[in-house]
Amino acid sequence: MTTALERWFRPRLPGPGELTPAAVYWTLAAFLVAAFPHLMAMPPALAATVVALIGWRGMAVWRGWRPVPGPVRVVLTLTLLALVVIAFGASWGRRLATALLCVMLAAKLMEMFRVRDLRMVASVCFFLVATQFLFNERLVYLSYLVAGCWLATQALGQIQRIQVNQRRGQDRQASPGASGTSGLLSVQSLRQSGRLLVMALPVALILFFLFPRLAQPLWGLPEEAMDGRTGLSDSMSPGSISELFLDHSPAFRVEFEGPPPPPQMRYWRGPVLWRFDGNTWQRAFFSDQRLSEPPLETEASIRYRMQLEPHERRWLLAMDHPVSSTFPESRITVDHHLISRRPVTTLSQYDVVSTPDALISPVLTDVQRNMALHLPQERNPRTRALAEELRQQYADDQALINAVLRWFNEEPFYYSLSVTPLGRHGADEFLFDLRTGYCEYYASAFAILMRSAGIPARVVTGYQGGFWSESGQYLLVRQSDAHAWNEVWLEGQGWVRVDPTAAVAPDRIREGSRSVVESGRALRDAGWLMNLRNQYDRVQHLWNRWVLGFDAERQQDFLQRLGLPEMTATQIGLLMLAALSLFLLPLTWFLFRVSGQRPLSRAERAWKTVRRRLARLGLHAQPSETPREFAGRICRELDSGERQLVQLAIMFSQLHYGVPSARLLEQFERSAQLFRPLRRGKNRFPRLSFGREL
Amino acid sequence: MKRRAPANPPLTIQYRQVFILPTRFGWTLALLMFAMLMGSLNFNNNLGLLTTFIVAGLALNSMLMAYHNLRGLRLLHCTAKPVHAGDTARLVVTLSDQDGRSRPALEIRSHDGLSGFDLDGINLETVEIPLRTHQRGWLSPGRLRIQTSHPIGLFEAWAWFWPAQRVLVWPRPAENPPPLPRGAGDDGGRQISRQTDSDNFHSLRNWRPEDPVHRIAWKASQRHQALLAREFRAEVSEQVVLDLARTPASGLEQRISVLTAWVMQAHREGIDWTLNLGKQSIGPAHGERHLNACLRALAEFGQ
Amino acid sequence: MAALGRARSAVNQVILGKAEVVDLAFSALLAGGHLLLEDLPGVGKTTLAQAMSLSLGGDWQRIQFTNDMLPADIVGVSIFQQAQEQFEFRPGPIFANVVLADEINRATPRTQSALLEAMAERQVTVDGQTFPLPEPFFVIATQNPLDLVGTYPLPDSQLDRFLLRTSIGYPSATEERRLLVEPDRRDLLSRFEPSLDPGGVSDLMALATDLPVSEPLLDYIQNLIAATRQHGGLKAGLSPRAGLALVRAARAWSLVNGLNYCAPEAVKAVFPSLATHRLETRPESGLDSAAVVEEILGTTRVP
Structure with missing residues (x-):
């Protein structure tokens, strides 16, 4: 009895090359969220089938079920496609296309037992999110965009971990963080993928505002009345x-x-x-x-x-x-x-x-x-x-x-x-x-x-x-x-x-x-309520104006507001590339700052100021140097009486490693703010080196 | 780090040495992004474009992250325990990083395998890389490819390390070697027994009246509430001479193989031995150090 | 504290230009450990020990180790007194505040272990009777690294009985000149005034134990120890006991240097003397433990 229960609840450790539950669950979650608005627009039977397939895949991971045999898969897939065709009729339109995409992805879930398949499903989630905006671009869908992208990124991160863990030694594979269900709801991994997404935003915004827009569409739009959208009829x-x-x-x-x-x-x-x-x-x-x-x-x-x-x-x-x-x-x-x-x-x-x-x-x-x-x-x-x-x-x-x-x-x-x-x-x-x-x-x-x-x-x-x-x-x-x-x-x-x-x-x-x-x-x-609605519409208006209504003309407008002359699409493209590459430097700095360490104390922040000022003169601290060693070395290198720096280092040591006292901290912060290292010998250093040469 | 020749650690990956290309998945996503871009542009759908550009930003960031995950990485040194030919040696590579950054999801690939690791930015990390060995002598690990596709597997960044460190590969011991040549021939082997008086403390046993007083282990007796005496064992030591010229096997490699087996057997049995390899003679001695010296000589012989 | 400063400068007057060694010696003393000096004869080992003991104001003993020495020559013997018809314990030279164990590797392992046992337990057991050693009790042992004939080097497992191991080394040119010109150091010693007394030393030791150690510093110590455990060139890393010893020694060093907190400089100063004799490198790595320790210090971030 107990053994049966244990078997039921025990998380199965994945073998090498096998998908981890965390990766599968996150991928399914991303798919569910990305497909949600599409599902709502589908006939209920179809939507229910897709949801059922997602549920089945989740259960398959949890309970360790085998993949569906090939013939069953083919039959199910064909049935689903037939359902789509029946539901939408022969009219080829965007709804039909996205419904087909959803259904095919859901069918893919049945054979999603390799890293490649998982990745495909996760990345198509981005596509699903983008296609939804063909139907509705209202402000509330921004949260859908964020949620969809976040989950898809999270899923991709988790999938990547499967590969990384595969290539680890066996000893590390068994570690609980690397696999199993314990990593499922790790806030840290969510935060990481969130960070990744936030970091992507600046690039996305540059591209958004500077990517040359088409004045004319490349191909015609299907004449298709939109479902459930009201307006004046003819x-x-x-x-x-x-x-x-x-x-x-x-x-x-x-x-x-x-x-x-x-x-x-x-x-x-x-x-x-x-x-x-x-x-x-x-x-x-x-x-x-x-x-x-x-x-x-x-x-x-x-x-x-x-x-x-x-x-x-x-x-x-x-x-x-x-x-x-x-x-x-x-x-x-x-x-x-x-x-x-x-x-x-x-x-x-x-x-x-x-x-x-x-x-x-x-x-x-x-x-x-x-x-x-x-x-x-x-x-x-x-x-x-x-x-x-x-x-x-x-x-x-x-x-x-x-x-x-x-x-x-x-x-x-x-x-x-x-x-x-x-x-x-x-x-x-x-x-x-x-x-x-x-x-x-x-x-x-x-x-x-x-x-x-x-x-x-x-x-x-x-x-x-x-x-x-x-x-x-x-x-x-x-x-x-x-x-x-x-x-x-x-x-x-x-x-x-x-x-x-x-x-x-x-x-x-x-x-x-x-x-x-x-x-x-x-x-x-x-x-x-009406008032609230009007307030909300104000935000929506700004949103429409700056995000949704941003077209070729508005782009020119925007550039002119920045004081730039009128430009051709090629010129705008070049500007975009320039802005991107300009931006990469600070982004790089921002992305790869020493991260994941505890927050700095007040004394450490003040000390960092001192170090930054020295670094501007090309005087860097080695990681393995203690503050006092650093100060001593700088003084020797500068050949000068930067006694002040030594004093600061001693104060910092006392504060950082000793018993902190509020009075000393204040004094230290004050002196650190006032500290201005002398530029390396305008009159001192060259003369000295000449002397050495002679 | 020189790219074209082996160099001694410590080696640091400079920015020129990092290569980066999209993975298969990266190309797939690029295709998808292109489709999204075309669609959104055509329908002049700005939120669709925004989604596309967010994916583009993700891709760009992951390229940068993959690159920065490698740059500035330091390989401090490589070591490897000697193994017998045919076994898989484990090259132990110690890495750290210059800037105190954490670097997740790194991998080192050699000809014969792959192993992954993380750097936490504080500690040194050691990675074992499998190296297959085929023949005795010094094995050069060749170029090591250190790679990463952090964070979401869109880009793979890699750099080459070419450590000058070599791995000693001992000869493979013969499967069924002839017995050790104990006492054979005039100087082929002789036995000496050596009585060491009280050097080799062996064990404690109950005190017997005929034991001298200084043998009583007072402290231990106190603990055990009984008189205990220290027992010393006189050690009888054998000595053998293992000569390449007299090894009963055909061919140099076979002989060396037999000698290897003998040397190891002598070490197991605690016998003193001398190894004669033509001009070179090692011993007589015993112990780990001697064994290592002999195995190394056998590995290098004739190379 | 002032007395400690006076004692330190007094010893520095005698041992010219070796302030680091003097600091380490005082640190070992105040941390309640013992010091092993591995050096050539004539560089001032004895002078250092003598100066230390004189400045402490306690009594000191010098034991010159030879290969015919017995444990009783160190710890003392029980002699049957005819008059009282009972055994009477005659304490050996180890009953002193400062003991200089000169050329410890000349004695047999048995005699060495008698000394090491006494050092560890701070008491002597002879014929079932236990005699406590005086407080403070501080052993400065010396070992000649070059003189290998007829010696019994201390086994590795015993080396960690010594808190710190260091060497004095040759004096610099200017210091050497002063040594040659100035009067004999032994004359200086004869005029030596004790700055401390055994009670004062015990107080200082208590003070050192209470010195605050901050979180970042504990991080640093942990990182160092972790680095030794992960280093590919070492057979094994430092034990938790060694970590504890590192904290103790760093505290003592900070106190000796007049700090009221435990500083990272202290850790860096004592770490080589504390770690090198506790670590063993893999023979195939071609490194020695001093180099590895330097490397670890050079690559571990100071938080």
């Missing part, structure tokens, strides 16, 4: 925006040149929707066309820098109405919507100039007019009736619009987040029965009403408002600030913005979406 149906409302994650941030515009001007233009099929609003076929004559820059123009979170779409948000932007390969469409050629997959920074009061599309083409007036047949009879009634009452378009807005304001319309599915006559149901809804209900109903009345109208989606961070001097716009409004075309004025939501709930526009939440729905964010 269509609007009831509920599509209110989904966003619960998402407090940042959509973008804006830094203005000059004071921020007032809240009612903060309309961030997204996709413009023309086509309505009775339920869903969609973009027009010409929506991607380039605008031939963008609005002009005027004195009222606003200049600002956008910091857009990746959303996997081509929209680039901009304030009404964009004039120009620095985003590479971007254009302004006929809808006055800024779009890029490729989906935005990383945090992007770009400067935009907008002219808010620009006159847009003074002339409407027939195609456009038709589309802006088109409504599905035989729908919303009550709305049409209302429109006709209003048309008879008001001949002027502007008066009609004002009347509708007044009607919205005076009748019991409510602003609410509750999503109610609407039927075939959606606008009728909403305008006459429900009268409670979110901005998209209003925008949709308003557009239908306008079109019924013969006024060209369209829906604009985007964001409205935002939180102005006084301390950070930037505007934070969250997903929850998503909004939909309308534009109507008026003769002589072009497209004019009309926001029916503003008529219903003016607070929504003045104070942002939060005001609506508190009064409308019982989603109570405590004030301090």
Whole structure:
């Protein structure tokens, strides 16, 4: 009984060439941590299999199980690959690639019984960590980066120890520190690998800031919608925006040149929707066309820098109405919507100039007019009736619009987040029965009403408002600030913005979406929580700005801030090499200072000062010299009365080796600070040596 | 330390003498890093780049650490106990370092093996390196490669030591040597017995009345509560002469092999012996020192 | 303390230019150990011993060892007194505060061990009776290293009965000139005034035992001892007893040099005299223990 138990718990000492438990456990830990976000994004069954394989490998070390036989391994691996293919379908994308990588590494665990395999798994952990950032680069992932790299380094260190111990004599192999489980949680080894990592940071930072960036990608990015990432879509149906409302994650941030515009001007233009099929609003076929004559820059123009979170779409948000932007390969469409050629997959920074009061599309083409007036047949009879009634009452378009807005304001319309599915006559149901809804209900109903009345109208989606961070001097716009409004075309004025939501709930526009939440729905964010969130976003903003948004342009900026001229990529590369080699010297010194010794006492520190000053004159202490011997030798070498040095050495000896006294210590520290060795004989030494020669 | 010729310790590794190259694993990681770099650059993914550069920093640091782990290392001296040809000699190398740094995970490789050690920066460290021996005489250990791939096995730094120290390899004793030539021939061997009076104290035994008083071990008696007497043993000593010319074997090496076996046997039995190797004659004497002298002469004979 | 300084300078007046040897002699005395001088005749061994004993104010004895000497000639004999009808113990020359055992290697091992036993136990046992030796008890033994004919060198295992072993060596040119010009040293000795007394020496010994030894110094001592154990050229390292002796001797040396703490210089000063006779080199290493000890001192970091 006891023997069985003992066998169970006794750590098996590894034989020569065998992996130590410590190395395997650390490698598994590194793998688990590095793969964690990938696992979370995988189908649960797949993730569970990977975790099970990690667990099995851990148990195999603990209990001394044999490797899985080859055929079983092959079958299992193939099954896993099949699972991946089934789960992700045929769509080749980054998620599929990383899932495959994870699964293959997990399969590798089954045959991970050599140092080489272990090393491979540990080093691919770095790769896994790096790939995760293709999906998410938020600040919290910094801790993931640190943890992943640390564990992988630790694993590599432990693997190295297997080899080192292998090459030791047999006597040392049995020592407990070198092998077995006792070395598993040694704080010292963790500290060592941590140190290694910290030491890697300066080099990493130099490379990061000075490595030449690509202005253009080398190959195209797969057009793949990102999983679980929300943002504006290219269509609007009831509920599509209110989904966003619960998402407090940042959509973008804006830094203005000059004071921020007032809240009612903060309309961030997204996709413009023309086509309505009775339920869903969609973009027009010409929506991607380039605008031939963008609005002009005027004195009222606003200049600002956008910091857009990746959303996997081509929209680039901009304030009404964009004039120009620095985003590479971007254009302004006929809808006055800024779009890029490729989906935005990383945090992007770009400067935009907008002219808010620009006159847009003074002339409407027939195609456009038709589309802006088109409504599905035989729908919303009550709305049409209302429109006709209003048309008879008001001949002027502007008066009609004002009347509708007044009607919205005076009748019991409510602003609410509750999503109610609407039927075939959606606008009728909403305008006459429900009268409670979110901005998209209003925008949709308003557009239908306008079109019924013969006024060209369209829906604009985007964001409205935002939180102005006084301390950070930037505007934070969250997903929850998503909004939909309308534009109507008026003769002589072009497209004019009309926001029916503003008529219903003016607070929504003045104070942002939060005001609506508190009064409308019982989603109570405590004030301090929101405050904390805003504070956190400030850090995130800096992070985005300096780390994530650091691109070729910002690199130039950074160099110019350092007072360097504009440089080509080659020049920057050379600068990087120069900085690296310059840096290597202090790094070398720092890395290889005598380390691992006890901390110095006060007396020792003061004595070190004395020795450093002497060393500057080329007078070094031998390691095997006592302080007094050193002082005596220096005095002889200098041929001079550096009596002071001897005094210091005697004092130091007394303090270091004898009974320390506070008074002596103070005196010693004072004299040590004052000690300035005389430079080797300006007038003394040469003369003496001449004398000797003669 | 000269690179091209053996030199006597102490030797210090200077910076020019340290070579450094990535290991296989180092190249693999470089490939991985390249993939990470390309991917991150293409996607303009800064955190990915940062991860890549952290790995690059790790690699650079481990290169420096491997290099500094060797530089300034001092080989103080090499010694080796003589062994018989065919046995594996253990070259004992004593190392220390100049700067009081600890230097983990070092290895010394010779033709015949590898051994690892750490230096703690305070004490001297001795390392035993196996050297296979084939024939008698002086064996030169050749170049020793001292190497390290500290801390994570990405780079291997190495330097060459070429100690001038040689290892004495005794001849292999014959497996079944003929019996010692005791008393054979006119001066081939003779026996003398020598009575030493009271020099060789042998043991204590109970006192008997016929023992002289000065033989009583007073102190010991006090401890044992009984009278004890010191017993001395008269030593009978043999002497043999071992002559190369008269050794019954064919061929020089075989004869030397037999002589080796004889010398060792004589030493085991505590006999005085003389070794005649043509012009050279050693002894008569006995003891470890004499044995060593004889074995050395046999090892060097004719070389 | 002042008395110790006077005694030291008085002895230095007699033994010119050998301050280190005088310091070592006083250190051995105050550490409660004994001193072995290995030197040629005529360099001042006897003068040193005599000066030491005179300055201590106790009585001193000189025993000239010869090969026909018996243990009784040293420790004393019990003689049957007819008148009292009982044995009476006649103490030998060893009953003195300072004993100069001259040319100790001339005596037979048996006689040597009588002396060494008395040194170690600080008492003499004759015919079952135990007689304590006076306090303080200090033996200065001399040995002639060149004179090997008809001598019995002290066995290695016995050498560590002596705390320190040193040699005086020839005087330097200036000191030699003074020796030639100035009056005979023996005349100086006759005018010698004792600066200390046996009680004072015992007090000083107690003082030395209480001298503080700091942590860094203990580290240093441990490192030195560890270095001897790891050195490839040595058969075995220093024993823990030797380490203890090193601490004692270093304390005494510090006291002799007027320090109120145990200094690293003290360790360095006594270490060669303390370690060389306790260490044995491997014959094949081609080193002698003095060189190894120097090397260890030169390569061990002083913390």
